Amino acid sequence: MSTATISGWCLTSLSQPQSPQNKATLRPSISARLNSPASPAPPNLIQNKPVFAAPAPIITPTWREDMANGSYDEAVEGLRKLLREKASLEPVAAAKIDQITAQLKNSDGSSSPFDPVERMKTGFIYFKKEKYDKNPALHAELAKGQSPKFMVFACSDSRVCPSHVLDFQPGDAFVVRNVANMVPPYDKVKHTGVGSAVEYAVLHLKVEYIVVIGHSSCGGIKGLMSFPFDGTNSTDFIENWVKIGLPAKSKVLAEFPNLPFPEQCAYCEKEAVNVSLGNLLSYPFVREGLVKKTLGLKGGYYDFVKGTFELWGLEFGLSPSFSV
Amino acid sequence: MAKSSTEVAIEGLKRLLSDKEGLDDVAAVKIEKLTAELQEQDHEEEFDPVRRIKDGFIHFKTHHFDKCPAYYKKLAEEQHPKFLVFACSDSRVSPSYVLNFKPGEAFMCRNIANMVPAFNQLRYSGVGAVIEYAVKHLEVENILVIGHSRCGGIKALMSLPADGTTSNDFIDDWVKIGLPAKAKVESEWSHATFEEKCEHCEKESVDLSLVNLLSYPYVRAALANKALKLMGGYYDFVNGTFGLWKADFDIKPEIIIGSS
Numbered sequence: 191m192s193t194a195t196i197s198g199w200c201l202t203s204l205s206q207p208q209s210p211q212n213k214a215t216l217r218p219s220i221s222a223r224l225n226s227p228a229s230p231a232p233p234n235l236i237q238n239k240p241v242f243a244a245p246a247p248i249i250t251p252t253w254r255e256d257m258a259n260g261s262y263d264e265a266v267e268g269l270r271k272l273l274r275e276k277a278s279l280e281p282v283a284a285a286k287i288d289q290i291t292a293q294l295k296n297s298d299g300s301s302s303p304f305d306p307v308e309r310m311k312t313g314f315i316y317f318k319k320e321k322y323d324k325n326p327a328l329h330a331e332l333a334k335g336q337s338p339k340f341m342v343f344a345c346s347d348s349r350v351c352p353s354h355v356l357d358f359q360p361g362d363a364f365v366v367r368n369v370a371n372m373v374p375p376y377d378k379v380k381h382t383g384v385g386s387a388v389e390y391a392v393l394h395l396k397v398e399y400i401v402v403i404g405h406s407s408c409g410g411i412k413g414l415m416s417f418p419f420d421g422t423n424s425t426d427f428i429e430n431w432v433k434i435g436l437p438a439k440s441k442v443l444a445e446f447p448n449l450p451f452p453e454q455c456a457y458c459e460k461e462a463v464n465v466s467l468g469n470l471l472s473y474p475f476v477r478e479g480l481v482k483k484t485l486g487l488k489g490g491y492y493d494f495v496k497g498t499f500e501l502w503g504l505e506f507g508l509s510p511s512f513s514v
Numbered sequence: 515m516a517k518s519s520t521e522v523a524i525e526g527l528k529r530l531l532s533d534k535e536g537l538d539d540v541a542a543v544k545i546e547k548l549t550a551e552l553q554e555q556d557h558e559e560e561f562d563p564v565r566r567i568k569d570g571f572i573h574f575k576t577h578h579f580d581k582c583p584a585y586y587k588k589l590a591e592e593q594h595p596k597f598l599v600f601a602c603s604d605s606r607v608s609p610s611y612v613l614n615f616k617p618g619e620a621f622m623c624r625n626i627a628n629m630v631p632a633f634n635q636l637r638y639s640g641v642g643a644v645i646e647y648a649v650k651h652l653e654v655e656n657i658l659v660i661g662h663s664r665c666g667g668i669k670a671l672m673s674l675p676a677d678g679t680t681s682n683d684f685i686d687d688w689v690k691i692g693l694p695a696k697a698k699v700e701s702e703w704s705h706a707t708f709e710e711k712c713e714h715c716e717k718e719s720v721d722l723s724l725v726n727l728l729s730y731p732y733v734r735a736a737l738a739n740k741a742l743k744l745m746g747g748y749y750d751f752v753n754g755t756f757g758l759w760k761a762d763f764d765i766k767p768e769i770i771i772g773s774s
Binding site: 430 | 626639641648693
């Protein structure tokens with residue numbers, strides 16, 4: 191596999207240094223991108239088709255993985271015959287047979303371990319061919335700017351990406367993902383991450399709806415329901431983060447004290463969404479948007495055990511004041 | 515059927531145009547403009563968020579969830595993602611879309627400018643919780659930080675005034691995580707244009723985030739055990755390219771230096 195600049199793909203090898211200047215720093219070496227800082231931006235796509243065409247079988251003079259000339263027994267007999275004639279090959283043959291055995295032990299039967307680079311390459315090439323190249327007008331518009339109508343809070347859980355679950359396309363939704371899809375209250379010290387996202391979405395992108403989506407079997411909510419919160423932390427961060435949802439836990443324990451733990455967790459997953467929606471009101475620009483009716487708040491719950499999605503809304507208004 | 519009010523109005527306009535010469539072109543432009551405005555209005559009035567969300571979920575349910583019941587049933591029991599991905603909240607750069615991740619493959623953290631701040635229990639518990647959960651509990655094998663072109667957060671970082679004043683509640687304070695990347699860009703590419711500097715910074719900030727990952731003890735431990743790989747990525751949606759690089763942090767065994 192070449193590491194030269196292939197149109198549509200840049201991959202570097204580990205051995206290339208980033209730039210001469212880096213040698214003086216104490217930073218661990220980070221391998222370079224193919225285009226060094228001094229060179230121009232990566233080349234545009236030269237040929238308007240993916241570099242790797244539809245998978246073709248690897249034609250080699252020797253065996254293809256999926257095609258044997260004869261049965262397994264015949265193959266072993268052939269190997270034994272060779273070893274009878276050339277006994278010196280025994281140790282090598284034994285080692286290789288062990289290797290084959292180990293390879294076949296892999297659960298999915300593949301002969302190579304998981305390669306993350308290969309996975310991402312395949313993924314991007316699929317996107318490029320099936321989505322990017324098939325919608326040039328859309329992506330040209332998006333390249334100029336984004337104007338999503340939604341801001342979405344979703345859990346970092348690998349199973350609940352809004353692009354899948356709600357079929358959001360590029361440009362549809364400004365997405366924040368964190369443990370247990372929490373929205374903490376306005377706090378310039380502790381919560382600039384969420385604060386900056388809400389500020390940017392509401393004031394700059396002018397999204398029309400903020401949707402907070404909880405989900406079933408949430409590990410973060412399970413943690414919230416399990417940790418004692420008695421001043422002793424058993425984690426560096428997780429407890430401090432999920433305690434944003436403590437009001438939900440209190441409510442669930444007060445209303446459903448005798449339910450089995452998994453059901454209490456399910457109620458808490460939904461109640462925590464409401465806590466987050468309430469916390470959104472602590473941001474002045476959110477309140478202003480709600481009062482002016484340029485912004486709406488929605489809560490959602492994705493149950494991937496049952497395959498269902500619930501949606502609800504939060505109404506907020508301020509009646510005009512009058513002098514008493 | 516009685517004539518609609520629009521038809522009546524059009525007839526009135528037609529009569530005027532036949533009476534007065536030379537107004538046709540002007541009238542045509544005005545009518546076209548009116549049509550465009552009405553189309554836009556109609557489009558805006560039609561947007562129903564509830565319907566959009568409903569349609570989106572139904573699409574997912576029919577085309578994916580119901581089509582692979584065994585896959586989703588297994589996933590409902592437990593997740594074993596091989597990736598932890600940091601990506602920007604930008605609506606155009608969802609990694610599920612750009613890298614075609616399927617449900618269950620990638621634990622994701624999305625924030626402004628895909629920042630990973632250094633270990634800080636007071637200020638950055640959100641990112642800390644993601645890393646702690648993903649590395650210690652889910653034992654992901656790869657962490658990928660993806661930057662992208664035309665990033666608003668990086669642009670804000672590059673636009674920060676030198677005197678340290680901020681013009682908003684949160685954004686400036688958050689993107690300041692990237693100040694070391696900005697400093698590197700300003701010193702190495704001082705003669706580049708603002709747009710070029712932003713592009714360099716988008717990539718430098720990914721490298722900075724990769725280095726910040728090392729400040730988390732669970733990341734260091736997993737790297738030392740060779741159970742974790744760190745990678746940086748850059749999605750350029752202007753040119754339709756994706757750059758990928760590995761970050762190699764090799765902590766070698768100690769050598770005892772004998773006393774003389």
